[in-house]
Amino acid sequence: MPTPSTESSWPLWEVFTQEKDGAPHEHAGSVHATDAEHALQNARDVYARRGEAISLWVVPSAAITASTPEDMGPFFDPANDKPYRHPQFYKVPKGVKVF
Amino acid sequence: MGTPNPALATALLRIGDDRLVLGHRTSEWCGHAPILEEDIALANVALDLIGQANMVLQHAGTVEAAGRDQDALAFFRDAFAFRNALLCELPKGDFAVTIVRHFLHGAYSVLQWEALSRSTDPTLAGIAAKALKESRYHVRHAGEWVIRLGDGTDESHRRAQDAVDALWPYTGELFMQPADEATLVADGVTADVSHLEPEWRRQVDGVLQRATLNAPVAAWMQRGGRDGKHTEHLGRLLAEMQVVARAHPGAAW
Numbered sequence: 573m574p575t576p577s578t579e580s581s582w583p584l585w586e587v588f589t590q591e592k593d594g595a596p597h598e599h600a601g602s603v604h605a606t607d608a609e610h611a612l613q614n615a616r617d618v619y620a621r622r623g624e625a626i627s628l629w630v631v632p633s634a635a636i637t638a639s640t641p642e643d644m645g646p647f648f649d650p651a652n653d654k655p656y657r658h659p660q661f662y663k664v665p666k667g668v669k670v671f
Numbered sequence: 672m673g674t675p676n677p678a679l680a681t682a683l684l685r686i687g688d689d690r691l692v693l694g695h696r697t698s699e700w701c702g703h704a705p706i707l708e709e710d711i712a713l714a715n716v717a718l719d720l721i722g723q724a725n726m727v728l729q730h731a732g733t734v735e736a737a738g739r740d741q742d743a744l745a746f747f748r749d750a751f752a753f754r755n756a757l758l759c760e761l762p763k764g765d766f767a768v769t770i771v772r773h774f775l776h777g778a779y780s781v782l783q784w785e786a787l788s789r790s791t792d793p794t795l796a797g798i799a800a801k802a803l804k805e806s807r808y809h810v811r812h813a814g815e816w817v818i819r820l821g822d823g824t825d826e827s828h829r830r831a832q833d834a835v836d837a838l839w840p841y842t843g844e845l846f847m848q849p850a851d852e853a854t855l856v857a858d859g860v861t862a863d864v865s866h867l868e869p870e871w872r873r874q875v876d877g878v879l880q881r882a883t884l885n886a887p888v889a890a891w892m893q894r895g896g897r898d899g900k901h902t903e904h905l906g907r908l909l910a911e912m913q914v915v916a917r918a919h920p921g922a923a924w
Contacts, residue, residue: 582706603708606819613812614708621715 584633585611587618589625597629605630673736679792680735681754682852682861684744685897686783687727688755691745692905693776694720695912699763712812716773719805726798733794746916750905757896758841760905767830770816772838777810778874779845779867786862795860814878821882832884843892846871 582604588597600619605611611630620628639647697717704710728741739747758776763769784806787799820831846868848856855861879886895901916922 604706605708609815610819613815614712616808617712617715617812618708621711 582606585615585630586633586636587611587615588629588631589615589619590627591624592626597627600625602633603630673733675736676734678851678855679860680731682849682855683727683731683734683795684754685849686787687724687731687744688753689759689776689780690720690727691724692753692755692908693759693772694718694724695908696759696761696763697769697773700769705766713769716809716812719809723798723802723805726802727795730794730798742916746913750901750909751899753896753901753905753909754899755896755905756841756844757893757902758838758844760896760902760908761838761841762904764834764837765830767820767827767834768837770813770820771831771834773809774813774817774878775838775842775875776845777806777813778871779842779864780806781810782867782871783862783864786867789859790861791859817878817884818882821879821884828883831882835879835884836887839887840890840893843890844894844896847892847894847897849897 583606584602585605585608586602587600589600590597600615603611603614603618605614608630612628615628615630619625694717697713697720700710700713701717702710704713724745725741728744732739732741732744756776758772761768761772764772781803784799784803788796788803790796790799817831820827822828823831846865848863848865852861856863876886
């Protein structure tokens, strides 16, 4: 009997799908795959097999630097009590309807 | 019902039964594939193949004009009435056998659909054009796997080479043009499959080379499926596939 590899898991890739021309690529989820082409195929099968996308991106999860839950306070809280950072004090001219 | 065309009905069974039997075989992986992503991919391929079979067998029932629809053809024929190539009915084997078979049959399938998309039968041409896109993806998926298995670890290389050696003698039948289709080929309705072999071989050799795998030299080629002479494996596959439809004939949900 060959000894099963202890490396049970392939690298993780983040998948981004574009629904239609001009729309942004949005994060859809992640897949395991050995390499980029393999990741693209797995992404197609898992996230685009029902015609949900016209374009796919895959990115190694390890290449993404993300904020952590601990960052929530220092990163995002201060915005809440600084209303002057929002543009709602500007008067909107009459006649402008589309916003 | 139109005028019965038994020759075209038989030719369509050869096309449709390949996809139905290989599709059902592939569905055996559902819940058993090595990783979740591959489980979804194989189930997806199986569904595509059964969908192709559905369209082709529906057309076969129409041109046969004997009152049988695609369900009657799929679930109420016995093994000797099936016309699939033997390659499609062999047991699913290990992952390497499944992938190599998908690659070998997929490459053939793409060339066959390409030729049939120019059929003078507009229904068949339409089915082929739709199926061609699916089969192009199948062969890409399987081909990439063949390269990774063949050029992977010692064990994956050994298993992939074993799969090529075991399946190769069943590839010749794909390109044996049945004599009873001569008129259909002359009328441009079906394609002469013997013409597809050089291009199939070129594509297969290209992938096997990248995978560091070797095609066996001048192997004896098995045959019989196109005339209804099958291996013992088809009967068991059909027993499982047909049991519900036969236990509850006419059931709908």
